[in-house]
Amino acid sequence: MNSNNIRPLGPVVIDIENITKNYVMGEEVVHALRGVTLKIHRNEYIAIMGPSGSGKSTLMNMLGCLDTPTSGRYEFNGKSVAEMDDDELAAVRNREIGFVFQTFNLLPRSTSLRNVELPLIYAGIAPERRVERATQVLTDVGLGDRVHHKPNELSGGQRQRVAIARALVNGPSIILADEPTGNLDSKTGEEIMALLEDLYQHGNTIILVTHERDIAAHARRTVHLRDGLIEMDHAGFIPELDLAIESIPARSI
Amino acid sequence: MKRFLYELSESWKIAAAQMRSNLTRSTLTALGVIIGIIAVTLMGTAVNGISIGFDKSMAVLGDDVLYVTQWPWKPVDDWWNYRDRKKIKTEYAETLNRMIAATPNSNLVIAVPTSNLMRSIKYGGNQVNNVFVLGTTSDFIVTSTIDCTNGRFFNELESRGGANVVMIGFDVADALFPSENPIDKSVLINGQLFKVVGVNTRQGTFLGLFSWDSMVAMPLAAFNKYFSAKSDSDVRVKVKDKTRLADAKDELTGLMRRVRGLPPEKKDDFSINEQQAFKSTLDPVKNSIAIAGLFITGLSLFVGAIGIMNITFVSVKERTKEIGTRKALGARRRTILLQFLIESTALCLLGGFIGLVFAYLMCFGIGKAFPSFPIHFSVDLVFLSMIVSILTGLFSGFAPAWTASRLDPVTALRYE
Numbered sequence: 001m002n003s004n005n006i007r008p009l010g011p012v013v014i015d016i017e018n019i020t021k022n023y024v025m026g027e028e029v030v031h032a033l034r035g036v037t038l039k040i041h042r043n044e045y046i047a048i049m050g051p052s053g054s055g056k057s058t059l060m061n062m063l064g065c066l067d068t069p070t071s072g073r074y075e076f077n078g079k080s081v082a083e084m085d086d087d088e089l090a091a092v093r094n095r096e097i098g099f100v101f102q103t104f105n106l107l108p109r110s111t112s113l114r115n116v117e118l119p120l121i122y123a124g125i126a127p128e129r130r131v132e133r134a135t136q137v138l139t140d141v142g143l144g145d146r147v148h149h150k151p152n153e154l155s156g157g158q159r160q161r162v163a164i165a166r167a168l169v170n171g172p173s174i175i176l177a178d179e180p181t182g183n184l185d186s187k188t189g190e191e192i193m194a195l196l197e198d199l200y201q202h203g204n205t206i207i208l209v210t211h212e213r214d215i216a217a218h219a220r221r222t223v224h225l226r227d228g229l230i231e232m233d234h235a236g237f238i239p240e241l242d243l244a245i246e247s248i249p250a251r252s253i
Numbered sequence: 254m255k256r257f258l259y260e261l262s263e264s265w266k267i268a269a270a271q272m273r274s275n276l277t278r279s280t281l282t283a284l285g286v287i288i289g290i291i292a293v294t295l296m297g298t299a300v301n302g303i304s305i306g307f308d309k310s311m312a313v314l315g316d317d318v319l320y321v322t323q324w325p326w327k328p329v330d331d332w333w334n335y336r337d338r339k340k341i342k343t344e345y346a347e348t349l350n351r352m353i354a355a356t357p358n359s360n361l362v363i364a365v366p367t368s369n370l371m372r373s374i375k376y377g378g379n380q381v382n383n384v385f386v387l388g389t390t391s392d393f394i395v396t397s398t399i400d401c402t403n404g405r406f407f408n409e410l411e412s413r414g415g416a417n418v419v420m421i422g423f424d425v426a427d428a429l430f431p432s433e434n435p436i437d438k439s440v441l442i443n444g445q446l447f448k449v450v451g452v453n454t455r456q457g458t459f460l461g462l463f464s465w466d467s468m469v470a471m472p473l474a475a476f477n478k479y480f481s482a483k484s485d486s487d488v489r490v491k492v493k494d495k496t497r498l499a500d501a502k503d504e505l506t507g508l509m510r511r512v513r514g515l516p517p518e519k520k521d522d523f524s525i526n527e528q529q530a531f532k533s534t535l536d537p538v539k540n541s542i543a544i545a546g547l548f549i550t551g552l553s554l555f556v557g558a559i560g561i562m563n564i565t566f567v568s569v570k571e572r573t574k575e576i577g578t579r580k581a582l583g584a585r586r587r588t589i590l591l592q593f594l595i596e597s598t599a600l601c602l603l604g605g606f607i608g609l610v611f612a613y614l615m616c617f618g619i620g621k622a623f624p625s626f627p628i629h630f631s632v633d634l635v636f637l638s639m640i641v642s643i644l645t646g647l648f649s650g651f652a653p654a655w656t657a658s659r660l661d662p663v664t665a666l667r668y669e
Binding site: 105122 | 270575579582583661662
C-alpha cells in the first residue's frame with residue numbers, strides 16, 4: 001500500500017554525518033552511536049527500526065534535539081545543532097519538532113485544549129490566537145467535540161490524537177513519533193497510523209521510531225540500526241528483507 | 254517580553270491547579286507560613302506599638318524645647334565633675350528672657366523656670382502618693398503639650414500672685430475624684446489646700462516613662478512658698494525654629510555663660526539638653542527589642558519556609574516526567590524555573606495573606622481586651638508582610654526550581 005502515493009522529496013531537513021554518542025555508566029563508557037550518517041528530506045515518511053540496545057532511542061533523542069552528539073555534524077534546516085545551548089535547543093524543539101510519545105505524555109489535569117496550547121505558550125503566541133489555533137488542530141485530528149475533556153475522560157486513541165495535535169500545533173518541520181502505537185490495541189493503532197498517513201499526504205515529514213514491523217511497514221523508507229550503526233537504509237518496506245534483518249539477535253555490547 | 258508574560262500567567266495557572274489538586278498537602282504546608290507570618294506580624298505590631306509609645310513619651314518633652322539642667326541627659330562616667338556644679342536657679346529664667354528680648358533675631362522664644370519634687374495628694378478619703386509636683390509660670394503652656402479639655406491651666410495673674418491653684422494630670426484626677434468633677438475642688442498637698450483649675454487630657458503611659466497623667470502643676474511662687482526645701486529646678490527654653498536647634502543651643506550656651514558669669518577659660522557648668530539626646534539613649538534599647546523580637550519570630554517563618562522548600566522538592570520529583578515533556582515541547586530552563594518559583598511563591602503568598610488576616614483579627618481582639626497593650630497595626634505592615642511572604646516563597650522555592658530547570662530532558666522523559 002505504501003509504495004503508492006510517494007510524495008516528491010523536499011529540501012534536506014536533517015543532515016547528520018558520522019555522529020557518535022558516548023555515555024559514561026560508572027567506570028564504563030557505552031558507545032550508543034558509533035558513527036551514523038543520515039539525510040532526511042522534507043516530505044519523507046521514514047521508519048527507524050532496531051532491536052533494543054541498537055541506539056535507536058539515542059538517535060531519536062539526537063534527532064529530536066533533546067540531546068547533543070559527542071562528535072560528528074548535525075544540521076537541522078542548515079543550522080548546526082551540536083553547538084546550540086539549552087535555550088536554542090528548546091526553541092528548535094518548540095518550533096521545528098513535534099513529539100509523539102508512546103505514553104502520550106499529556107498533562108493529566110489539563111483539558112485537551114490546554115495540552116495542545118502548551119507549545120503555543122512557549123512560542124509566545126497571544127491567548128486568543130492560541131485557543132483558535134489549538135481548537136483548529138484538534139478539529140483536524142477529529143477531536144472537535146473533545147476540546148474540553150481531560151485525558152482521563154478520553155480513550156487511548158483519543159489521547160494519542162491529542163498528543164498528535166499538540167505535536168502539529170506549531171507547524172513543525174518534522175514529526176517525531178516514538179512507538180506511537182505501543183500502548184494501543186491494534187485496531188486503535190491502525191487508526192493512529194491512518195492519521196499519520198493522512199498527515200504525510202498533507203505534506204508533513206514523519207519520522208517513526210519503532211520495533212514493530214507492521215508499524216514500520218507504513219513508512220516509505222526504512223532505516224535499520226544495530227549496535228550503534230546503520231545496518232541498512234532503503235526505500236519502502238521489503239517484508240522478506242526487513243524481517244530477516246530484524247530477526248538477527250543484537251550483539252552484546 | 255510578551256512571551257515572558259504568557260509564561261508567567263501560565264505558571265500562575267499551573268500553581269493554582271497544583272494547589273487545588275493537592276489541597277491537603279498545600280494547606281498543611283501553608284500552615285507553616287501562616288503561623289510564621291502571624292508571629293512576625295504580631296511582633297511587628299508590638300514593635301510598632303513600642304515605638305509609638307516611645308515617641309509619645311518623647312513628645313512630652315517637646316522637640317523644640319531646650320532644657321538647662323545641672324546634669325546632662327546621658328550616662329556620665331565622671332559624675333564627680335557634675336556633682337559640684339552650682340544648681341540651676343529658677344531666677345535664671347527671668348534673666349534669660351531679658352537677654353532674649355535684647356537680642357535681635359534671637360532663635361529663642363521664651364525661658365520658663367520649673368521646680369519639682371514628689372509629694373502626696375489628698376482629697377477626702379482618697380490619697381495619691383509620689384505625685385510629680387511641678388512649680389512653674391503660666392508661660393509653661395507654650396513649652397509643653399498640656400491640653401486642658403476640662404478647666405484650664407493657671408493664668409498669668411495666678412502665676413505672679415502665687416495663688417494656691419493646681420492643674421492636675423488625668424490619672425491623679427481619676428484617683429482622687431472617681432465620681433466627681435474635680436474643677437473648683439480643693440486638694441491637700443503638704444498640708445496646704447490648692448484649688449483645682451484644670452485637668453489635663455489623658456496621655457497614656459508607656460513602660461513607666463514620664464507622662465503628664467501623674468503630675469500636678471502649680472504657680473512657681475506658691476511652690477517656692479511651701480516646698481522650696483529640696484526641689485530640683487531647671488529652665489526650659491522654647492526655640493523659634495526647630496530645624497536650627499544647634500544654633501539655638503549655641504546661643505543659649507552663650508547666654509547661660511553670661512548668666513553664670515563664666516570667664517572664657519572656664520568650662521560650662523551647666524548642661525543643655527534636648528529631646529534628641531534622650532532619644533539617642535533610648536533608641537538602642539528600642540532597637541534591640543525590635544531586632545531580638547523579629548529574629549525570634551522570624552525563626553518560625555524560617556521553619557515554614559523549609560516546609561515549602563520540602564514540598565516543592567517533592568513536587569519536582571513527582572513531576573519529573575512532566576518537566577521532561579514540557580522541555581520536549583519547548584519549555585526553556587527559565588520557564589521551568591519560573592513555574593516552580595511561582596508555585597512556592599503562590600503558596601507562601603496565600604499563607605501570608607491568611608496569616609495576616611488572623612494577625613489582624615488577633616490585634617483587634619487584643620486591642621479591645623487590653624487597650625493599654627502596646628500594639629499597632631498599620632498599612633505598612635500589610636505590605637511588609639506580603640513582601641516577606643514573596644521573599645520567603647522565592648527563597649524556599651529557588652533550590653528545587655533550580656534543580657528542576659537543570660534536569661536533562663532525556664532523563665526526565667524516561668523517569669517513571
